[in-house]
Amino acid sequence: MRPVRVAWTFLRLGAINELQYRANFFVAAFQSLLAVAVALVVLRLVYSHTAELNGWSEPELMCVLGIQILLGGVIRAAIQPNMERLVDEVRDGKLDHALTKPEDAQLLVSVREFRIWRTVDVISGGAVLGVGVARLEASVGAGEALSFAGLLLVGGVLIYCFWLVLATGAFWIVHMWFLAELFEGVYATGRWPVGIYPGWLRYSLTWLVPIGFAITVPAEAVTSRLEWTTPVIALGFAAALFVATRWFWRFGLRRYSGASA
Amino acid sequence: MVDFYVTAMRTQVQTQFQYRAATYMYLVGMVAEPVIYLVVWTTIAKQNGGQVQGITVGQFAAYYIVWTLVRNMNIVFTPYGWEWRIREGQFSAALLRPLHPIHYDIAEFAGGKLIWVVLYLPIAAALTLVFDPDLSVTPLEVVVFFVAIWGAYLIRTMLLWLLGMVTFWTTRGSAIFETYIMAELLLSGRLVPLKLMPEWTQSVADFLPFQWAFYFPIQTLVGDLPAAELIGGLGMQVLWIAVGSFLVWVCFRASVSRYTAVGN
Numbered sequence: 001m002r003p004v005r006v007a008w009t010f011l012r013l014g015a016i017n018e019l020q021y022r023a024n025f026f027v028a029a030f031q032s033l034l035a036v037a038v039a040l041v042v043l044r045l046v047y048s049h050t051a052e053l054n055g056w057s058e059p060e061l062m063c064v065l066g067i068q069i070l071l072g073g074v075i076r077a078a079i080q081p082n083m084e085r086l087v088d089e090v091r092d093g094k095l096d097h098a099l100t101k102p103e104d105a106q107l108l109v110s111v112r113e114f115r116i117w118r119t120v121d122v123i124s125g126g127a128v129l130g131v132g133v134a135r136l137e138a139s140v141g142a143g144e145a146l147s148f149a150g151l152l153l154v155g156g157v158l159i160y161c162f163w164l165v166l167a168t169g170a171f172w173i174v175h176m177w178f179l180a181e182l183f184e185g186v187y188a189t190g191r192w193p194v195g196i197y198p199g200w201l202r203y204s205l206t207w208l209v210p211i212g213f214a215i216t217v218p219a220e221a222v223t224s225r226l227e228w229t230t231p232v233i234a235l236g237f238a239a240a241l242f243v244a245t246r247w248f249w250r251f252g253l254r255r256y257s258g259a260s261a
Numbered sequence: 262m263v264d265f266y267v268t269a270m271r272t273q274v275q276t277q278f279q280y281r282a283a284t285y286m287y288l289v290g291m292v293a294e295p296v297i298y299l300v301v302w303t304t305i306a307k308q309n310g311g312q313v314q315g316i317t318v319g320q321f322a323a324y325y326i327v328w329t330l331v332r333n334m335n336i337v338f339t340p341y342g343w344e345w346r347i348r349e350g351q352f353s354a355a356l357l358r359p360l361h362p363i364h365y366d367i368a369e370f371a372g373g374k375l376i377w378v379v380l381y382l383p384i385a386a387a388l389t390l391v392f393d394p395d396l397s398v399t400p401l402e403v404v405v406f407f408v409a410i411w412g413a414y415l416i417r418t419m420l421l422w423l424l425g426m427v428t429f430w431t432t433r434g435s436a437i438f439e440t441y442i443m444a445e446l447l448l449s450g451r452l453v454p455l456k457l458m459p460e461w462t463q464s465v466a467d468f469l470p471f472q473w474a475f476y477f478p479i480q481t482l483v484g485d486l487p488a489a490e491l492i493g494g495l496g497m498q499v500l501w502i503a504v505g506s507f508l509v510w511v512c513f514r515a516s517v518s519r520y521t522a523v524g525n
Contacts, residue, residue, distance in 0.1 A: 023433070030436045038443050042452065049313050049457070050305045175280050178287035185290030189297055196304050198391070201296075 006103060007111040011078075014114030021117075028117040032073075032124045039065055039191070040128075054196045056223075059135035061193070064219040066129025068190045071155060071214060073121025075187070079160050080180065081113035083167040087179060090170040093258045106249050110164070129222075138224055147231060148221040154231075154238045155214030161238075161245040162210055171252035190215035213237065265360065266368045273372025284380055291336075292329055292384060298452065299325040299392060314457055319395025323483045324454055326388050327396075331478045332451075333377050334410040335417040338366045340438045343425030348432065350522035363509060367418055374414070398482055405491045409478040412498035416474040419505025426509075429516035444469075450476025470501040 018024070043065065047058045056064070086109045089095040098108045133140055140148075163183070170176050186209050189197070194205050194212035206212035213234050220226045277284060299321055306318045316324075346352050355362040398406075424441055427434040446452050448462065449471035455463055466472050477494045480486060486494070 027433055027436050031439050034439055034443055038446065041447065045453065045457070046301060046305065050308055052308075053301070054304055054308075173282065175283040178283050178290060182286050182290035185293035189293060192297065192301060197300055201300075 003104070003107050006107060010111045011114045015116045018114075018116045024117050025120070028120045032120045035121075036069065036124050036128060039069070054193065056193055059132050059137075060219075060223045062132030062135065063129055063222050064193055064215065065191055066125050066127070066132050067152070067219050067222075068125070068187075068215050069128060070122050070125030071152065071159070071190075072187065073119055073123075073125055074156055075159055075163075076121065077115045077118040078113075079110075079163050080183070081115050082110050083163045084180065085109075085113055086167045087170040087176045090256060091174055091176075095256060096258050099253075099256075105253065106164075106246060110160070133222060136223065140222055140224075144221055144224060144226075147226065148218050151218040151221055151231060151234060154234050155210075155218055157238045158210035158214050158234075158241060161241045164245050165248055168249050168252040171255040187211065193219065207237075210237070210241070262360075262364075265364070266371075269365065269368035270372030270375070273369045274375055277373045277376040281376075281380060284377065288333075288377070288381055288384060291332060292388070295325040295328045295332070296388075302453065303392075316454060316456070317395060319393060320483065322392040323394035323396040324479060326385060326392065326394050327479045327482050328451075328475075329388065330378070330381065330385065331410055331413060331475060333381050334374060334478075335413045335474050337370055337414065337418045337421050338425065340421055340425040340428070340434060340441075343428045344432065344434060347428045347520070352520060353522045356517070356520070361513075363418070363422060363513075366422070367415070370418070371414070396483060401488060401491065402481055402486075405495065406478060406481045408495060409481050409498065412495065412502065413474040413478045415502045416470055416498060416505060419502065419509055420470060420474070422509050423505070423512060426512050426516045429519045445471045445475075448472065449474065450479060470505070473498050473501050 043058065043061060046053065047061075051057075053061060086095070089098070095109075098112070099105050101108060166179055166183070167176075186205075189205055190211040194202055194216040197205060202212070217226070217230055217234055220230065302313060302316075302321045303318050306313045306316070306321060311317055313321075346355075352362070355365060358365070420441075424434075424438060427437055447458070448455075448466040448469055455466060455472060455476050458466075466476075473494070477498070481491055481494065
């Protein structure tokens with residue numbers, strides 16, 4: 001329970017810190033609304049030229065979009081700020097501060113930052129998802145809702161692992177200014193079901209960059225297309241990736257030498 | 262002035278070349294955007310019997326591959342960078358120099374472009390192999406394209422400078438920046454060929470500069486435009502560069518008096 005307590009303390013601290021700057025909420029809310037508006041315009045544009053995209057109807061794609069925005073909010077609030085700080089600290093030699101604390105280093109570098117205002121994307125994404133679900137022809141049962149929630153959690157873990165692997169690269173490569181751009185670019189692919197991409201890209205987006213597992217699979221749960229094998233594979237993959245990520249992190253950490261000493 | 266540009270560009274070429282790996286990763290992130298659009302519109306075209314409003318699968322591929330090259334050229338100093346340079350007092354040194362600060366930005370990014378484009382060529386080749394574009398060009402189109410991408414670069418430099426100068430007045434410019442980026446996305450041809458947008462949107466776009474930094478340079482290669490339209494388009498670029506330069510000049514004089522820096 002100790003890791004949970006540590007994470008919770010940092011989360012509260014981050015929230016209190018950001019709550020001082022209330023005007024930022026309005027900026028964040030405005031940006032979130034704008035992003036949703038653009039995404040909906042794009043969706044409308046696409047469906048003004050076709051009735052379905054690779055078997056997905058407009059309400060179904062709204063579900064995919066909602067999940068992508070929602071998960072994007074979680075990433076930008078809780079995952080990305082931590083990973084960017086990690087990269088900066090490795091470069092500047094400030095990681096010593098985290099390493100000398102009597103707590104697991106991976107845990108610490110993963111929970112130190114929390115940007116509460118960015119969670120407005122969770123709300124706006126949830127709203128888009130809600131509208132999408134309401135417009136679906138089939139209704140969503142309790143089992144589907146449960147597997148959706150579980151798969152979304154698995155998706156969050158996968159994205160966290162992916163980010164940590166990228167950020168661990170900072171132990172070898174000094175200039176990592178491109179990370180956020182690279183991730184944003186790749187993450188945008190999740191706005192569309194992974195099935196529309198050509199084979200090589202689809203496999204990359206499933207196994208190399210786990211966007212397919214993180215977004216398309218939960219969307220499959222909501223739109224009743226899930227096969228029973230998929231959640232099992234997703235869970236197994238997440239567990240394996242988590243272990244591999246931890247190993248890679250420790251491997252990278254051995255290269256860290258600090259800069260101030 | 263020529264000396265200054267040559268030296269600044271050469272320095273930037275050397276700097277950028279040192280960090281080729283980082284530049285490559287950045288380019289990969291950048292290429293994701295057009296590939297997504299391309300895949301989506303190719304899927305629709307295939308479902309509709311091979312085309313959407315007369316644009317075939319191969320033409321979509323050509324459009325978005327040329328898109329990446331144009332995008333390479335029209336990435337300029339971002340307004341978020343302005344936020345940093347004002348907040349951190351980085352602008353103090355720029356103000357002490359004898360030339361207008363915009364020259365430093367233009368020269369440095371222009372130098373960076375030379376490396377970017379060279380590094381980008383293998384990516385373009387890979388995209389061409391994978392997506393099989395339908396592209397045939399005349400010598401005139403190629404010449405106009407090479408002029409037009411630099412025109413696009415200058416137009417977008419002016420526009421984003423104007424946007425960046427907002428940070429002289431407020432530290433919360435991001436809402437304004439995002440609004441601009443949204444308008445540009447929809448009205449420039451960045452999202453889809455403007456032809457696919459509703460007609461009223463196209464009429465609005467005609468009065469704005471955005472399409473001259475995206476749609477027009479792409480169209481010079483893929484649009485099979487008549488010579489008059491090619492030359493006319495360059496004329497429109499010159500017009501918007503002139504308007505942009507004038508506005509930058511006026512706004513800079515008004516804004517820079519508000520600049521204060523602490524500590525540096």
